[in-house]
Amino acid sequence: RLGSVVAYFTSAKFLLYLGHALSTWGDRMWHFAVSVFLVELYGNSLLLTAVYGLVVAGSVLLLGAIIGDWVDKNSRLKVAQTSLVVQNASVILCGIILMVIFLFKTQLLTLYHGWLLTMCYILVITIANIANLASTATAITIQRDWIVVVAGEDRSKLADMNATIRRIDQLTNILAPMAVGQIMTFGSPMIGCGFISGWNLMSMCVEYLLLWKVYQKTPTLALKSAKVEESELKQLNVKKEGDVKPAEGVQLIAEKDVTGFEPQQETEMSCGARIAEPFITFRDGWVAYYNQPVFLAGMGLAFLYMTVLGFDCITTGYAYTQGLSGSVLSLLMGASAVTGIMGTVAFTWLRRKCGLVRTGLISGVAQFACLVLCAVSVFMPGSPMDLTVSPFADISARLFESEPLPTIASPEDTPEMVFATGMPNLLNGSTTPANSDPEMSPEPVPLISVSLLFAGVIAARVGLWSFDLTVTQLLQENVVESERGIINGVQNSMNYLLDLLHFIMVILAPNPEAFGLLVLISVSFVAMGHIMYFRFAQKTLGKQLFSCRTPDPKVSDSSPTGNTSTV
Secondary structure (H helix, E strand, C coil): CHHHHHHHHCCHHHHHHHHHHHHHHHHHHHHHHHHHHHHHHCCCCCHHHHHHHHHHHHHHHHHHHHHHHHHHHCCHHHHHHHHHHHHHHHHHHHHHHHHHHHHHHHHHHHHHHHHHHHHHHHHHHHHHHHHHHHHHHHHHHHHHHHHHHHHCCCHHHHHHHHHHHHHHHHHHHHHHHHHHHHHHHHCCHHHHHHHHHHHHHHHHHHHHHHHHHHHHHCHHHHHCCCCCCCCHHHHHHCCCCCCCCCCHHHHCCCCCCCCCCCCCCCCCCCHHHHHHHHHHHHHHHHHHHHCCCCHHHHHHHHHCCCCCCCCCHHHHHHHHHCCCCHHHHHHHHHHHHHHHHHHHHHHHHHHHHHCHHHHHHHHHHHHHHHHHHHHHHCCCCCCCCCCCCCCCCCHHHHHHCCCCCCCCCCCCCCCCCCCCCCCCCCCCCCCCCCCCCCCCCCCCCCCHHHHHHHHHHHHHHHHHHHHHHHHHHHHHHHCCHHHHHHHHHHHHHHHHHHHHHHHHHHHHCCCHHHHHHHHHHHHHHHHHHHHHHHHHHHHHHHHHCCCCCCCCCCCCCCCCCCCCCCC
């Protein structure tokens, strides 16, 4: 028994978990802290944070396919180590620059009429964006490629590993910001910068060693060649001679030509060709994504990002305007993490019972059913929704008054940023809505509406994370090895595009009276996303779509009925 425990803690799977936990912890601390740092530096304004969010989202949107293509064209170890070093070195450099700014901000303001300080802000945002791009490359190569190779031919192991990775994400989403927040509260922003820089330096060394150990323990990671005759995907799906027809995961890619990389051209490229290459890669990536058999499933996942129904800056700020305290919100965020973990457990159980594609259908129905509560909350007592108030009435006034706009961030991240109206000062712990008189005692807002809203959001996390894992594994199993990087890069771009659109939607309708309308729009986009997935499932499973019986152990568990209809 002791030997099995030691074997587990030294296995490639556990080392991969440990490396991901260290990486994610550092990421979450940095994403939380950089937003607070930028608010603190710019006079408690959200302007710098909004600019940073726009730059990050725009960069991944434009460069996602190019980053994925780079992942595909280089060896696994080189990609993982390079992205790891670039990401952590960028965060360390950012931390040092921010420490200098905090120490000498007064002097920097007087030099060159403040232009030197402005250049420091630009430098911080640029380097932080580079760190985020490197983090994107790390996520693609580890979570979409390495994990498939480490799992080998065992799809159940792949599902369990995906679920464990998501559980780690859920825990670090809550615990890492709490940890760095305490350091910044009882210390100072400068101490927070120093702690994050020191953490990333230590973490980089440990993660580098862990990557090397995983690479040594998994010889197949070194088999990525310039021309791939047969990807790990086929190894997952190919059955022994004499077995039944290929199952669902096989027929999704059976007709696809897997030729791998194009041979390297010996002749030097012209200057024009070098300039055009990134644009061609961008175009080819999006075309390849569109031609994937799992295109509709990926689009369905992306549409879930067009929502205000999550614990991001928008919903958090709205909750403050409705009278919820910071302590209550922290408890609600903890509850959302618990239901998210329940979603990962539900995914593994449903996949074994009903198969992968049907798991996505069940998860989608569960999520949408819970979000119906959010739609109902819009019409309940206490809801500030007033459709007679134009959502665009005060945009011009806000622009001319230089009011900050909401920050741009991805779902589940940076919960400290808040709504454009009624924004509390989180740096000093105040929960009094902006522009309100603390001496006045307004009538308490009925909590029926906001309670239903958060009940729906929290309960929907079970279906959301189960659905997310379903689409993730579909991409892992049905995208050929030579295209995993570029396809997942485009998927990230799609996610960021819809996330960016939801922030633009909030910028155009920032007043609380319009939040109910945003909720209804969000529920509509979630419904459209699941309709896309339903269409994908219908094409994949045909008439056996609603059959959910226990899968035959001899048949691949992605297709519990052994269905062989093609997409």
